[in-house]
Amino acid sequence: MSCIFCKIVKGEIPSKKVYENNNIVAFYDVNPQAPIHILVIPKEHIESVDAINEDNCALVAEIFKKIPEIAEHAGIRGGYRVVSNVGENACQSVHHLHFHILGGEKLSDKMA
Ligand code: AMP
Numbered sequence: 072m073s074c075i076f077c078k079i080v081k082g083e084i085p086s087k088k089v090y091e092n093n094n095i096v097a098f099y100d101v102n103p104q105a106p107i108h109i110l111v112i113p114k115e116h117i118e119s120v121d122a123i124n125e126d127n128c129a130l131v132a133e134i135f136k137k138i139p140e141i142a143e144h145a146g147i148r149g150g151y152r153v154v155s156n157v158g159e160n161a162c163q164s165v166h167h168l169h170f171h172i173l174g175g176e177k178l179s180d181k182m183a
C-alpha cells in the first residue's frame with residue numbers, strides 16, 4: 072500500500088503527531104494553510120467521506136468526538152474550521168480519509 076497516510080500510521084514516514092489511540096491519529100499538516108493546521112485520520116484506510124458506511128462510521132464519530140480535545144490541546148482559541156475535501160473537484164490530494172482542523176487566526180468568511 073503506497074498511501075502516504077497509511078505510511079504515517081505505520082511510522083514508515085515521520086509526522087509531528089499530536090494525538091494517537093488504537094483507531095485514529097492526528098498530526099500537523101506539512102504544508103499549513105493556517106497558523107494551526109492539524110489532520111485527523113482513521114488508522115484504517117478509507118478513501119474519503121464518500122466511502123463512509125455503516126461498518127466504518129464509528130471511526131468517524133470517534134474522530135469528531137476527539138476534535139474539540141485536539142483543538143484545545145493545540146492551543147486553538149476563538150474557534151476553528153473542520154474541512155474534508157472529497158474527490159477531484161474538491162482537490163482531494165491524499166486519498167485516505169482526513170479532516171483538516173484549521174485555526175489560530177480569524178479565518179476567511181469564504182470557504183471556497
Ligand atoms: P487534501 O488536499 O484535502 O487531500 O489534504 C491533504 C493534506 O495532506 C494537504 O494539506 C497536505 O499538505 C498534507 N500532507 C501531505 N503529505 C503530508 C505529510 N507527509 N505529513 C503531513 N501532511 C501531509
Ligand code: ZN
Nearest residue numbers: 074077116167
Ligand atoms: Zn491510507
